[in-house]
Amino acid sequence: MSRIDADKDQAQPSMNIPSSIEQQGADSETHRKVLLALGTNAEGQSLPFPELKRHSSEKPERSLPEVEVKRKFNKTSEGVNLQNIWSMDQEQQCSLLDDIRRAQAIVLTMLFQNGSSQLCPAKDENTLMSGLLVLIKKKSNVVPCKAELEHDNNYIHMTVTDNRLWKIDETQHKLLRSVLIHILQSRATVICFNAKDFLRIIYRKCMTSRDVAHSVIFDPRIAAWLLNPADSNSSFEDLVRKHCATLSTGATGDAPDTHLQITCKKLSVLYNLMLTLEHKLQAEGLWDLFYNIELPLITILAAMENCSIEINQEELKRTSVLLGIQLKELEKEAQHAAGQKFRLTSNNELRTILFEKFHLHLKCKNKIPQTSLGHVLSTAEPALNQLKDLHPLPGIVLQFRQIQKIKSTFVDGLFTYVNKGCVSPTWNQTGTVSGRLSAKHPNIQGVSKFSVQFEKQQHLQGKTSETITINPRSMFVSSKDHSFLAADFSQIELRLLAHFSADPALLKLFHETARTDVFTNLAAQWKDIAYENITQADREQAKRVVYSVIYGIGKERLAECLGTTPAEANTFMERFLQKYRVSDFTQKVIQECDSKGFVISLMGRKRPLPHITSRHYGLRAQAERQAVNFVIQGSAADLCKLAMIKISASVTSSFHSTARLIAQIHDELLFEVQDSQLQEFAEVVKHIMESLQHADDVHLKVPLKVILTSGKSWGCMTELQVK
DNA sequence: AGCTTAAGAATATGG
């Protein structure tokens, strides 16, 4: 693992690219800066002639079988060498592997069956890979000259459609594997747009996790996202426009180029884009975060996407039917309570019944909140909670909505993503402004944690009703002879707040009460209930209240949360903020944001907040809350990512551990572990995660606490005791 | 008329 290194005197790891830039049309000032920025490589050696120390661990394959002797050269007007790998003779293949080893940079993209590449805006999500196009940038011993370089660089084209390559004859498979391993283990800078997608495919087809464990692929999309986390989904061409305005993406229109030739040009542009982005990352102090955190994560996420999570389909089907019946029951009850037929799913119809038919808002002593823009009364959860003592209908609606959400999203919705009895979520590394990961198809991070309970009516004789409990997480089960192991950071954001604010009372909370749960404690204190008698729901409420107050909730909304009057909520808030004095910290963050226009997290992640200087109170206040929230949430995201990297590194370097990382739920890492390795692995994980407080540049003033649980189903985990 | 689409509301998660 590379360490995060803030020591500016020491050379930082860089793209390891010497000064062979042909920034067509880029201004000379930028050009000069890029040259300067590229003066050293990862080891701080002077470029452009670093030693070739590390070759691939695998010997170049000397005994490559003869394929076709015919050579196919394809010269474009710019003198681009485009060669088909399957047309190479044995000698040429060896020479190619040699070129890869010696290359200064390798830029590549997948090609798809519909003729597009990773550099085209994605139209069709499900199109299959048909080949690879690789640009090999050679080192040059002379001062780079544009013409020479263009001539030296060669483009390799590999057609690898499913019937041609992956399964086909062994010799071709061997050659391809060899080429890929040489690329991934080359000292050259490897650049790929959407690298995770590329890694996931080749990983599945012809690589092992150890083959790619130490490879680093530079991905411009991630670089651009770090520079501005608000642009999460820019296409390649968007990025080129944004970051190197003077570069065109080829296809000047003079000569009607083929798809392949256009893509060749795009690869060259991609290279230049990455150089520009590297420069910008360095200038903004984001390079370490990029190189040490985000890049290693790409491989980890690709591996996560390649492993699947088993779903208990029989159970899923049963619950779907059960919930369907219950929804019908509730609908009947609701219509009875309303005294008319209406669609329970239509909030407009509900609104007219609640407020125009029953006038419940007039009978309620608190004010009913309104929808954000529509200036109509809200039918959302907080509003219905206030109304449920006045009429049976709101309570029925609330239960209906809860069950409906579970059924449509986590039961029926989950079905649509089940493939061969399993699901494997897609992980988005650049989808959030806070630095967190997000997941979709299915969104495993959003699967309900708590069970839903309801009474099932027994229509057969008697009024005996049966209590049903359904836990959506119990649909996710571990494979045979394996268990899930979950490792949770406990109260990570609150601990980070204690660290940043250095407030004695907050620090004391974590140093003293290491054995008891903070939120349970607070809930017991506030509600005057014994610690042992606090329910999960009480604890959840306490948690929400704490974070809401810290991040600046208003007294009206807090009153809704607590079920009190705004005045009471206000005194509660003041008492809390007096006990835990965090306002020095929050004011400092806001002031810093105000002067710089952005805030940064523990590991240098950045979030611009232009509204921080707005004259509109609303916008400015929002930016202020976002600033405070980002410092904490972003730092927590940093730590969680660091944990993923450290643990994954430990697994790949271990000879016997077969543990697989399956999911990340923000502060929780979910593994699938062989039963025989459970205890041992648990100890390793706990140790690594807790030691993060002293890792690299991180020196937290609070201890990190990790809670480990294990079980055969995600819905039923029991705490694991390790030393 | 029936069709698609984009935005908003509601609710699940995480802190």
Next chain:
DNA sequence: TCCATATTCTTA
């Protein structure tokens, strides 16, 4: 006038 995600559903 807590923050930030995804998904489903309704509505225009």
